[in-house]
Amino acid sequence: MNRGPATTFEPGVEAAPVIAIDGPAASGKGTIAQGVAAALGYRYLDSGSLYRLVALQASRQKVSFDDEPRLAALADGLELSFADGRTFLSGQDVSEAIRTEEVSALASKVAVLPRVRTALLTRQRAFRAPPGLVAEGRDMGTVVFPDARLKIYLTASAEARASRRYKQLIDKGNSITIQGLLRDIRERDARDSARAEAPLKTAADAVVLDTTDMTADAAVAYVLQQYQTLSAAGSTGGRERSKKA
Ligand code: C5P
Numbered sequence: 618m619n620r621g622p623a624t625t626f627e628p629g630v631e632a633a634p635v636i637a638i639d640g641p642a643a644s645g646k647g648t649i650a651q652g653v654a655a656a657l658g659y660r661y662l663d664s665g666s667l668y669r670l671v672a673l674q675a676s677r678q679k680v681s682f683d684d685e686p687r688l689a690a691l692a693d694g695l696e697l698s699f700a701d702g703r704t705f706l707s708g709q710d711v712s713e714a715i716r717t718e719e720v721s722a723l724a725s726k727v728a729v730l731p732r733v734r735t736a737l738l739t740r741q742r743a744f745r746a747p748p749g750l751v752a753e754g755r756d757m758g759t760v761v762f763p764d765a766r767l768k769i770y771l772t773a774s775a776e777a778r779a780s781r782r783y784k785q786l787i788d789k790g791n792s793i794t795i796q797g798l799l800r801d802i803r804e805r806d807a808r809d810s811a812r813a814e815a816p817l818k819t820a821a822d823a824v825v826l827d828t829t830d831m832t833a834d835a836a837v838a839y840v841l842q843q844y845q846t847l848s849a850a851g852s853t854g855g856r857e858r859s860k861k862a
Pocket of ligand 1: 642643664665666668669721724725726728753754755756757805809
C-alpha cells in the first residue's frame with residue numbers, strides 16, 4: 618500500500634510531534650536542536666544543510682546562481698544522506714565543505730529562489746517520523762511544519778553570534794576575522810529576512826528565547842521544560858512569547 622508522504626498517518630493516529638527551532642545565522646540552533654533531539658530520542662533535521670548542499674553542488678557544477686530552473690532541478694535530484702553526524706553528497710563526505718563561509722553565503726542566495734524551496738519541501742517533511750522530530754532552520758515553524766507542537770525562535774546579538782562562529786571556525790583551523798564574520802552574518806540575516814518566500818520571521822505562536830547570555834545546556838534545558846509543560850497540558854501550540862532567561 619502506498620502510504621504517501623511521511624506526514625500522512627492512519628486515521629486516528631497523531632502525526633509524529635515536531636519541535637521547530639528557527640532563528641538567524643549562528644544563533645545556536647544546531648547545538649540546541651541536537652541537544653533536545655538527543656534528550657528526547659527524536660530525529661533531527663538541519664534544514665540549512667539542504668540549502669548548503671544545493672549551493673555546494675551548484676558551485677561545483679558551475680551552475681549560475683541566477684538560473685532558477687537548473688538550481689531547482691539540482692535540488693530535486695540531490696543524492697544526499699546523513700549518517701553518524703556526517704553529511705554525504707553522492708556518497709562523498711562533504712560535512713566540512715558545506716560549512717565554509719563561502720558556501721554559507723551561496724546557500725542564502727539559493728534560498729531566496731521559490732522553486733528551490735519548493736523542491737526541498739517534501740524532503741524536509743519526510744524527516745517527520747515517530748517518536749518525533751526536532752527541526753531547525755528559518756521557516757520550520759512558519760512554513761515547513763506549521764503544526765509543530767512547540768515552536769522556538771532563537772535570538773542572540775549579532776556580536777555574540779559572530780564570536781561563537783569565530784570560535785568554531787578558528788578551532789577548525791580557518792583564518793578569519795570577527796569583523797569579517799560580523800559583516801557576513803549581518804548580510805545573511807538581511808537577505809534571509811527580506812526575501813519574499815518563507816522569510817526569516819517569528820511565528821505568531823513561537824516562544825522567543827534570547828541566548829546572548831545563555832549557555833547551550835541552559836537553552837536545551839529551557840526548551841525541554843517548555844516541551845514537557847506543553848505535552849503535560851496536552852496542548853498543540855506555543856503558549857508564551859518573548860521569554861528571556
Ligand atoms: O542554518 P544555516 O546557517 O546552515 O543555513 C544556511 C542558509 O540556508 C541560511 O542563511 C538561509 O539562507 C538558508 N536556509 C533557509 N531556510 C531554512 C534553513 C536555511 O532559507 N529552513
